[in-house]
Amino acid sequence: MFASNNGSTAAGRTPRQVTKPPVADPRRTLTLRDVSEASGVSEMTVSRVLRNRGDVSDATRERVLEAARSLGYVPNKIAGALASQRVNLVGVVIPSLSNMVFPEVLTGVSDTLEDTGLQPVVGVTNYSPEREETVIYEMLSWRPSGMIVAGLEHTDASRAMLAQAGIPIVEIMDIDGEPVDSAVGISHRRAGRQMAEAIIAAGYRRIAFCGTMMPYDHRARKRLEGFEDALRKAGLELADREYYSGGSALLKGREMTEAVLKRTPDVDFLYYSNDMIGAGGLLYCLDKGIDVPGKVGLAGFNGVELLDGLPRRLATMDACRLEIGRRAAEIIAGKHEGVIGGEVVELTPTLQPGDTIRA
Amino acid sequence: MFASNNGSTAAGRTPRQVTKPPVADPRRTLTLRDVSEASGVSEMTVSRVLRNRGDVSDATRERVLEAARSLGYVPNKIAGALASQRVNLVGVVIPSLSNMVFPEVLTGVSDTLEDTGLQPVVGVTNYSPEREETVIYEMLSWRPSGMIVAGLEHTDASRAMLAQAGIPIVEIMDIDGEPVDSAVGISHRRAGRQMAEAIIAAGYRRIAFCGTMMPYDHRARKRLEGFEDALRKAGLELADREYYSGGSALLKGREMTEAVLKRTPDVDFLYYSNDMIGAGGLLYCLDKGIDVPGKVGLAGFNGVELLDGLPRRLATMDACRLEIGRRAAEIIAGKHEGVIGGEVVELTPTLQPGDTIRA
């Protein structure tokens, strides 16, 4: 991506040369038995101490902890999980890490899981259903305590695996569809509709759309569907549309905006499928001295905090990312007493008019 | 973070009420035995088929695969890993996901690991050494095949655990220090020095710094140290400095820039510890009609692609993020034949002068 990263191997320390098999460590990997021998109690007692479970006298507890510490013992969770049939992992499957939405959801998940003893494990699908299927399969093979998966659209095999897994499954971000088990998210159709209504109410009539054309970004698609529905209901239709994929979103936003405004000069509003390209469009308009929101109005989607520093606040709708992460994690952690599975939590995003829709 | 996410639980399907223990699934969780019974061969043969190992006749292979598929069998990696003493996971420990640098490194890691059968597992420390220690401990307890850890600064306990683990360890991003095992990164001291030299060469003399004050962002600190070294060597010192933490980086960049320019009006250059605040500074200057790079020059660090869409290209230095991820993964995957451990790979970032340093 950036050319000429001239890498050199500086032999700061003499690299160990080796013949074939990895150097047999002098010290085998430690087990409970080592700690038990070092502290003179049974393995079971050591296990109890290290897990803080069952009664152990303070004296032995001390002795064991000391031994474990001095040996540098790290328990083997693989063996532990197999024996106890319990795994403290929660699989989280998301399409991408470069779209800041998902790291934010993750933050919500981690925060909530923090004090439950559960730990999130992330898998990334790059918006590919096949990749998603693989990721889900791999994750399930570690027998996690729950799964959080972005979106409601999956391959049949994926749905089947999730349904069979016998653990809580939460599909997030979207609720326009039929979840495998539980779901937490917003209605993107409604979000799109709502934005369209606000735009129409503000008096804009020649409305264009700029967005991703990733075939598998179902949520962006649903927003656009809702958006167009609302336009139709008002007797309007999109004046123009422009799609992109890949590249710097900010730059793409500029380019698409330029393309649309040149091709359809009478456009008076641009609806972007996300805030980043919206920001690009905003910067373009400001550069060109176009009156925003007077001559052209702009709106995005997602409420990215990053945009706070722009010259003008872009109209947007937050997707409740943190909250989605939290709620999903709560369901997995079983914080909703008495109810198991089948929950659908609809969050309602707020429209933030910013400075790019006229009042 | 965004207030008033009014969540309601829409009971789309009847939530199952439960008494106490998780509903005992009608169908127990499947094991090799189930598949073996369904296909009329031994468990061992099934195992061989599913792992593609050892000779199995095409006829039985077909039969077994068919049985596994129709049952929806998902192998239990926990048991497999315990028995085979092999785990196809690589731990990746990074400070944060909101700084786009790390997702990019991750991309490099995943891409390279893709075809090695290894799988990255990410842990996030939030720049806390204690948290890092916990994360490392947790990860090691799953006995991964290797660990990639950001930075060279860790608690003693962390270093000890990593050193003892008996697996390849790669510390990434930074090479100014003593790695536990291998390291891949750039010299941040040198990067800072280089940037200072370029700025001085361009004729700027009243140079200020704006950056993070996270006590544990060692790399930003080292860059600043290198930067100041170079200034001193030229008989200069920082004209002013401003620190921040938290909040929207873009906005903070604006605020800090304003603060510095008001407090020290004769400043003619601002060096930012990252591109995002640098971008905020740039936007501020353009807003105020300040001549960039004539009256004030600007530079950041990291080469974030996101910035491509700004009105003017910020001077920066890329941190070789993708490449770092790739190289680290290669070391873990053992692609560097004949050498085991102790490698230090120094990558050299390129200075991209952009449009914010005068020629």
Next chain:
DNA sequence: ACCATGGCTGTTAGCGGTAACATAGCGCAG
């Protein structure tokens, strides 16, 4: 003095796979 009680520790039997070795056919050279 006796036994129930409860606190602490040990024993046993797996968890669900896989490594390593054993075995059963089978073709074919001698």
Next chain:
DNA sequence: CTGCGCTATGTTACCGCTAACAGCCATGGT
């Protein structure tokens, strides 16, 4: 026909830990 070398499959013994239960000892009520 024997025996060797294959290939295809089965058997056995764990991997490192924990659930479940068993045992042991001091205590204390009666």
